[in-house]
Amino acid sequence: MSEITLSGLEKRYGDTLAVEDVSVTIDDGELLCLLGPSGSGKSTTLRMLAGLETPTDGEIHIGDEDVTDRPAYERTTATVFQDWALFPHKTVLENVAFGLKMQGTGKDERRERAKEMLERVRMGEYADDDPMNLSGGQKQRVALARALAVNPDVLLLDEPLSNLDKRLSEDMQIELREIHEELEETFVHVTHDQDEAFTLADRIGIMADGSLVQVGEPNEVYENPKNRFIEAFLGDTNFVAGEVERTTAESVHVETELGREVVLPRTGDADDADALTEGESVALSLRPEVLSIEPADAATSDGESDRTQPVRTDGDTTNAVVGTVENVLYRGSTIRYSVAVEDTSVFVERTVADSGAFDAGDEIRISWDGADVLAFRDDGSRVDL
Amino acid sequence: MHREQFENALFRAGYLAILVFMLLPLAVVVVTSFAESGNLAFPPESYSLVHYRAFFEQTRWLSAFDNSLLVGVGTTIVATTLGVTAAFGHEIDDGRAGQVLAPLVLVPLLIPPIILGISMRVYFVRAGLEASYLSIVLAHTLWATPLVYFVMRSVFSRFDWQLLDAAKDLGAGPIRSFVYAVLPNVKHGIFVGALLAFIISLQEFVMALFLSSRSTETIPVVAWTQIRQSLDPMVSVVSTFLIVISLIAIVIATIATNLDWLSKQLS
Numbered sequence: 001m002s003e004i005t006l007s008g009l010e011k012r013y014g015d016t017l018a019v020e021d022v023s024v025t026i027d028d029g030e031l032l033c034l035l036g037p038s039g040s041g042k043s044t045t046l047r048m049l050a051g052l053e054t055p056t057d058g059e060i061h062i063g064d065e066d067v068t069d070r071p072a073y074e075r076t077t078a079t080v081f082q083d084w085a086l087f088p089h090k091t092v093l094e095n096v097a098f099g100l101k102m103q104g105t106g107k108d109e110r111r112e113r114a115k116e117m118l119e120r121v122r123m124g125e126y127a128d129d130d131p132m133n134l135s136g137g138q139k140q141r142v143a144l145a146r147a148l149a150v151n152p153d154v155l156l157l158d159e160p161l162s163n164l165d166k167r168l169s170e171d172m173q174i175e176l177r178e179i180h181e182e183l184e185e186t187f188v189h190v191t192h193d194q195d196e197a198f199t200l201a202d203r204i205g206i207m208a209d210g211s212l213v214q215v216g217e218p219n220e221v222y223e224n225p226k227n228r229f230i231e232a233f234l235g236d237t238n239f240v241a242g243e244v245e246r247t248t249a250e251s252v253h254v255e256t257e258l259g260r261e262v263v264l265p266r267t268g269d270a271d272d273a274d275a276l277t278e279g280e281s282v283a284l285s286l287r288p289e290v291l292s293i294e295p296a297d298a299a300t301s302d303g304e305s306d307r308t309q310p311v312r313t314d315g316d317t318t319n320a321v322v323g324t325v326e327n328v329l330y331r332g333s334t335i336r337y338s339v340a341v342e343d344t345s346v347f348v349e350r351t352v353a354d355s356g357a358f359d360a361g362d363e364i365r366i367s368w369d370g371a372d373v374l375a376f377r378d379d380g381s382r383v384d385l
Numbered sequence: 386m387h388r389e390q391f392e393n394a395l396f397r398a399g400y401l402a403i404l405v406f407m408l409l410p411l412a413v414v415v416v417t418s419f420a421e422s423g424n425l426a427f428p429p430e431s432y433s434l435v436h437y438r439a440f441f442e443q444t445r446w447l448s449a450f451d452n453s454l455l456v457g458v459g460t461t462i463v464a465t466t467l468g469v470t471a472a473f474g475h476e477i478d479d480g481r482a483g484q485v486l487a488p489l490v491l492v493p494l495l496i497p498p499i500i501l502g503i504s505m506r507v508y509f510v511r512a513g514l515e516a517s518y519l520s521i522v523l524a525h526t527l528w529a530t531p532l533v534y535f536v537m538r539s540v541f542s543r544f545d546w547q548l549l550d551a552a553k554d555l556g557a558g559p560i561r562s563f564v565y566a567v568l569p570n571v572k573h574g575i576f577v578g579a580l581l582a583f584i585i586s587l588q589e590f591v592m593a594l595f596l597s598s599r600s601t602e603t604i605p606v607v608a609w610t611q612i613r614q615s616l617d618p619m620v621s622v623v624s625t626f627l628i629v630i631s632l633i634a635i636v637i638a639t640i641a642t643n644l645d646w647l648s649k650q651l652s
Contacts (some may be wrong), residue, residue, distance in 0.1 A: 033590075043614065050550075050554055051554075052550050052554065071553070071558075072550070072553040072555070073555075073556045073557055073558050073562070074556075077554070078554060079550075079551070081547050081550065081551060082547075083545070084546055085545065085547035085550065085551040086546050086551075087551070087552075087565075087566060087569075088548075088549060088570065089569040089570060098552070098555050098557075098565070099555035099556055102555055102556035102557045102561065103556055114635075127524050146555070147554075150555060150556065238648045243424045245590065363574075
């Protein structure tokens with residue numbers, strides 16, 4: 001069993017609190033991604049798991065054992081480091097065999113096992129090479145083989161893909177996923193790249209300012225973020241400031257800087273204590289994927305009027321505004337339009353394949369379903385509607 | 386010729402002239418060691434190996450050679466151990482102690498050696514180490530350790546400390562992780578530091594003068610007492626030996642530090 005429990009984990013450097021009260025249970029065989037911007041404490045948390053840092057407070061259990069004060073060399077974890085940390089004075093094979101050598105495995109046996117691990121990561125033919133002559137992707141594979149060779153209970157990955165180019169990184173994500181499924185070992189993977197986290201993770205733990213803000217399955221944290229930080233961090237969005245004008249049993253009406261009242265349906269999740277009060281200021285998150293666009297005067301442009309509209313759960317909660325295209329940004333597969341609406345600006349996206357591109361100066365109509373909009377209070381907390 | 390090439394050539398010529406001018410006294414020393422007469426004059430009137438024969442007959446010089454070698458090796462071992470471990474410790478734990486350490490180890494280099502020599506003589510007499518090899522080794526260590534320390538600081542600053550983490554992570558304890566992950570990557574630096582310590586000890590004179598007795602005196606001390614009596618070519622003979630030893634050390638250092646590189650080039 002290699003279930004990991006972190007309870008109240010804290011790390012201080014002098015007056016700086018690097019990690020604060022991190023508690024989470026990682027299931028046996030799970031792949032957990034710790035996701036957060038740099039300086040959020042995710043790497044420090046991983047290093048405490050590896051035993052390379054000693055926590056200032058809190059406990060770490062791996063399986064049934066308390067390993068909090070156990071040094072790295074007595075733990076059943078193995079790490080793939082950000083810069084791979086291959087021993088430059090050893091051959092690729094010696095690198096992979098190093099952990100087994102430390103465990104006291106005989107020379108022939110460890111060479112054989114190291115060869116096996118190298119084959120597994122398709123680096124068998126490089127066994128006698130100098131690791132410094134390998135490419136980034138190859139070094140990454142060797143580092144992975146070296147960590148897996150000691151047959152760890154837990155594999156820790158400290159942003160191992162961040163130094164690879166995009167294509168290679170994406171290939172490695174798929175390979176890591178396959179290796180994880182094959183080994184059924186517990187993986188903890190640290191990254192600042194949300195795409196990487198969404199691709200790899202069984203669950204994502206989002207860290208900010210040393211705290212673990214939310215842990216959940218990828219679609220759960222994306223669709224149901226706990227606060228404004230997570231909503232902003234997981235992909236691009238438009239935050240629109242507004243003030244609650246009135247609330248009814250079915251909906252909340254918010255007067256926004258878009259110059260128009262936005263109607264949000266109530267889901268009934270809110271306790272009375274949490275409910276929004278009139279006059280309270282809120283920020284609404286309008287993700288580009290929930291926004292539909294069409295020419296402002298649909299009649300003048302043939303074929304645009306029958307464009308698919310967003311799913312409407314309730315006619316009352318469809319919202320629309322009209323704005324002027326200010327900027328057109330080509331981003332490969334998508335085109336991003338920056339649209340001036342009243343005093344603010346909103347960006348919307350459509351794929352290149354969509355017909356009817358807009359130009360700067362065009363008037364367009366942006367519409368969305370109020371049910372797809374998330375609202376946040378001034379302190380960043382999410383509003384239950 | 387382009388202007389840049391001309392300037393480069395001029396610079397090289399100037400540099401070479403200064404180098405030759407500074408190294409010329411060494412040539413004078415070597416040449417005078419082969420003089421036949423008993424006076425130190427340049428150029429000598431006639432050449433012979435008479436002073437070399439005399440050198441090997443004088444037990445005082447030979448025992449001074451032994452003493453210098455013994456003190457040099459002792460200083461090298463103690464100073465290298467202290468300097469390497471101090472720099473390693475500083476790198477691992479960059480706390481308050483480390484911030485104090487760097488300026489503190491510099492202090493012995495800033496105190497005039499004559500003051501150090503006198504005060505240590507007083508101190509070692511009290512400690513019962515008067516005129517012992519150990520007292521000279523400790524005095525030289527005081528000077529050599531800071532130099533090894535600063536060499537190693539610079540070596541360790543270029544070392545990838547993630548390698549140490551990786552070794553520990555793979556099950557190597559404190560000693561094995563140092564031996565397997567750190568040592569192979571900094572051994573050239575350690576060698577250079579050790580060589581520096583040896584040379585410092587070999588040429589140090591003032592402290593050795595105060596701390597040695599007739600039986601523990603080192604080469605510079607004997608040279609000094611000999612010159613005071615008479616300026617004879619024997620001093621040149623000793624100097625020639627010292628020059629040769631230094632050259633051999635440099636050659637060994639060059640070969641040792643580039644051996645890995647060399648073997649890769651040849652394979």
